[in-house]
Amino acid sequence: MANSVIQVENLVKRYGELEAVRGVSFNVEEGEVFGLLGPNGAGKTSTVEILEGLRTLDSGRVSVCGLDPQRNARELKNEIGAALQSTSLPDKLRVMEALRLFASFYKRRRDPEELLKRFGLEEKRSTFYNQLSGGQKQRLALAMALVNDPKVVFFDEPTAGLDPQVRREIYDIIEELRREKKTIVMTTHYIEEAERLCDRVAIVDHGKVIALGTPRDLKAHSGGTTRIEVRLSKPETNGTLKDLDGVIDARQVGDTYVLHSQRPPQAIVSLVKHLEAQGNDLISLEIATPSLEDVFIEMTGRRLRD
Amino acid sequence: MTNFATLTRMRIQLTLRNKMFLFFSVIMPFGFFFLYAGVFAKGIPLVVRYFLGPVIALTVMGSFWGLSAALVMFREQGILRRFHVTPVTASDMLASSVVANFVLTLPTVLLELLFARFVFHVTNLGDLFSAFLLITIGTMSFASMGLVVASVTNTMQETQVINQLIWLPLIFLSGATLPLATLPQVVKRVGLFLPATYLVTGLQSAIYWAFAPWSLDVLLALGSLAVWAALTFFLSAQLFRWEPESKIPRRAKLLAAATAIPFLLLGIWENKTNRTMAQAQAMYESLSAPSKSAPPADSRK
Numbered sequence: 001m002a003n004s005v006i007q008v009e010n011l012v013k014r015y016g017e018l019e020a021v022r023g024v025s026f027n028v029e030e031g032e033v034f035g036l037l038g039p040n041g042a043g044k045t046s047t048v049e050i051l052e053g054l055r056t057l058d059s060g061r062v063s064v065c066g067l068d069p070q071r072n073a074r075e076l077k078n079e080i081g082a083a084l085q086s087t088s089l090p091d092k093l094r095v096m097e098a099l100r101l102f103a104s105f106y107k108r109r110r111d112p113e114e115l116l117k118r119f120g121l122e123e124k125r126s127t128f129y130n131q132l133s134g135g136q137k138q139r140l141a142l143a144m145a146l147v148n149d150p151k152v153v154f155f156d157e158p159t160a161g162l163d164p165q166v167r168r169e170i171y172d173i174i175e176e177l178r179r180e181k182k183t184i185v186m187t188t189h190y191i192e193e194a195e196r197l198c199d200r201v202a203i204v205d206h207g208k209v210i211a212l213g214t215p216r217d218l219k220a221h222s223g224g225t226t227r228i229e230v231r232l233s234k235p236e237t238n239g240t241l242k243d244l245d246g247v248i249d250a251r252q253v254g255d256t257y258v259l260h261s262q263r264p265p266q267a268i269v270s271l272v273k274h275l276e277a278q279g280n281d282l283i284s285l286e287i288a289t290p291s292l293e294d295v296f297i298e299m300t301g302r303r304l305r306d
Numbered sequence: 307m308t309n310f311a312t313l314t315r316m317r318i319q320l321t322l323r324n325k326m327f328l329f330f331s332v333i334m335p336f337g338f339f340f341l342y343a344g345v346f347a348k349g350i351p352l353v354v355r356y357f358l359g360p361v362i363a364l365t366v367m368g369s370f371w372g373l374s375a376a377l378v379m380f381r382e383q384g385i386l387r388r389f390h391v392t393p394v395t396a397s398d399m400l401a402s403s404v405v406a407n408f409v410l411t412l413p414t415v416l417l418e419l420l421f422a423r424f425v426f427h428v429t430n431l432g433d434l435f436s437a438f439l440l441i442t443i444g445t446m447s448f449a450s451m452g453l454v455v456a457s458v459t460n461t462m463q464e465t466q467v468i469n470q471l472i473w474l475p476l477i478f479l480s481g482a483t484l485p486l487a488t489l490p491q492v493v494k495r496v497g498l499f500l501p502a503t504y505l506v507t508g509l510q511s512a513i514y515w516a517f518a519p520w521s522l523d524v525l526l527a528l529g530s531l532a533v534w535a536a537l538t539f540f541l542s543a544q545l546f547r548w549e550p551e552s553k554i555p556r557r558a559k560l561l562a563a564a565t566a567i568p569f570l571l572l573g574i575w576e577n578k579t580n581r582t583m584a585q586a587q588a589m590y591e592s593l594s595a596p597s598k599s600a601p602p603a604d605s606r607k
Contacts, residue, residue, distance in 0.1 A: 052391050053391070054387065054390055054391060054548070054549075074393055077391060077392055077393045078393055080391070081391075082391045084384070084387055084388060084391065086384045086387075087384040087385065087387050087388045088383045088384050088385050088388070089385060089388065090316075090320050090380070090385060092320050092323040092324065093316070093320065097316070097319070101312055101313075101316055102392060104308065104309070104312040105309050105312070105392040105393050105394055106392070106393065144388075
């Protein structure tokens with residue numbers, strides 16, 4: 001599309017012998033949250049850092065806000081905001097000082113006070129950077145990415161290394177930005193993060209985009225099946241369960257029966273009818289819909305987090 | 307320009323919060339000051355005035371340690387990368403180091419002069435304008451040298467080792483610790499190739515002889531240090547690296563060595579003419595014959 005905020009065509013990046021990015025292409029539209037999902041070393045960070053103008057590309061073409069990150073580095077940096085991976089701030093810089101300092105680099109600015117409030121750092125305004133917790137540091141990093149009210153924001157692994165509760169805090173922040181229609185490009189190796197936060201996801205592996213679309217489409221088009229796990233009051237045979245309408249496969253794992261289905265509603269209705277006829281009771285039932293993880297496994301034969 | 311200004315303010319703020327700074331930039335210079343003025347000069351005003359040159363030179367040169375090393379730490383910890391995604395340029399980053407360094411060194415030098423005046427009763431502090439210019443160009447040039455070291459080293463440790471290796475000859479062979487005139491002939495000859503020597507003799511000309519900025523001695527020191535500062539600053543901007551893992555280009559170390567060229571040329575000329583050395587000798591001898599405590603007439607151009 002001509003008016004895409006970000007255009008990436010056949011991007012290639014090499015580090016010596018290693019080809020980290022091998023012909024990546026995608027577009028990001030205004031107001032969407034775009035995710036690059038993949039395992040560590042898949043080339044996500046290299047791709048994003050080329051878009052930010054931090055790294056040079058070896059071949060291909062990229063444009064961000066209509067600018068070439070190499071040739072128009074200065075203009076570009078005014079338009080973007082970023083929370084990098086493997087970065088830090090000086091130990092003895094206070095939270096508010098950091099926000100004010102970074103805001104001072106831009107012509108267009110957001111009020112640091114407002115950012116402080118919004119990211120829940122008001123009480124930490126005078127705290128030295130090295131006295132912040134991991135979650136507070138990350139919240140500050142996200143706040144700093146917004147000091148210039150950027151057109152595009154890059155979040156590189158925004159929740160890596162944070163504990164689950166802090167991770168949910170970060171999700172809330174990103175979801176709020178999503179509601180405000182900020183254009184966000186984020187990388188992650190957490191499935192739930194991509195599913196929950198991203199409008200569209202590019203699944204990346206070994207430097208290539210292996211699937212691209214909305215999380216829902218990606219899952220729908222994959223051969224992934226819904227897993228229905230049931231426990232019953234009386235034993236059943238796998239054979240009869242497998243023959244039920246809507247069920248593809250059934251297996252017994254311990255005292256639990258695991259059914260696979262591509263049409264879960266039918267499978268459940270036929271299961272319940274069958275049990276009624278047999279005078280058997282349902283003790284518990286759990287449904288696991290296919291995730292992007294299944295999509296990844298299907299495309300690569302590997303799990304995402306190994 | 308504004309980026310440079312805010313960065314300078316940040317660097318000053320951070321340095322003042324660093325306890326190491328207090329030691330290296332305040333306690334150590336004053337330790338030297340009282341050692342020279344109180345012990346070596348025995349508190350005799352004329353001799354204290356003579357030693358002010360070396361003491362201030364030490365303060366000025368010592369300033370190259372902290373801020374350049376901090377820049378290496380910034381790179382190692384990925385702090386520079388964060389600045390790299392903003393419109394801040396390498397020159398902003400480097401110039402703020404140099405200027406912050408100058409701002410932080412100036413009060414120490416000022417206090418040294420005040421102590422000399424009011425504690426050691428040195429009534430005549432010479433040509434303070436010359437001294438100020440030399441202090442300014444001096445801090446800037448040595449800070450830039452620190453930046454070159456920062457650009458060709460990978461880790462803080464490496465930076466500290468190289469700084470030590472540069473620092474020791476600079477202070478011992480230049481007259482900054484022992485008067486140039488008392489050093490063996492060979493050392494004197496080597497000393498003439500060092501920028502520190504011209505800073506020391508320049509400051510002594512300004513303070514002891516009260517030479518004006520346009521006198522040959524002060525001008526020579528100012529000129530050579532300014533050329534050197536420009537060269538080292540330009541080079542450090544060329545070699546600047548934002549990323550911790552980016553490699554030092556092979557030519558970098560060669561280019562860093564090339565910054566010695568101005569003083570190599572000056573050293574050859576000085577070794578031939580013996581001008582600066584004769585000056586240093588005359589100044590030293592005048593201490594034991596206070597009646598002659600006026601500069602040799604022929605050098606006062």
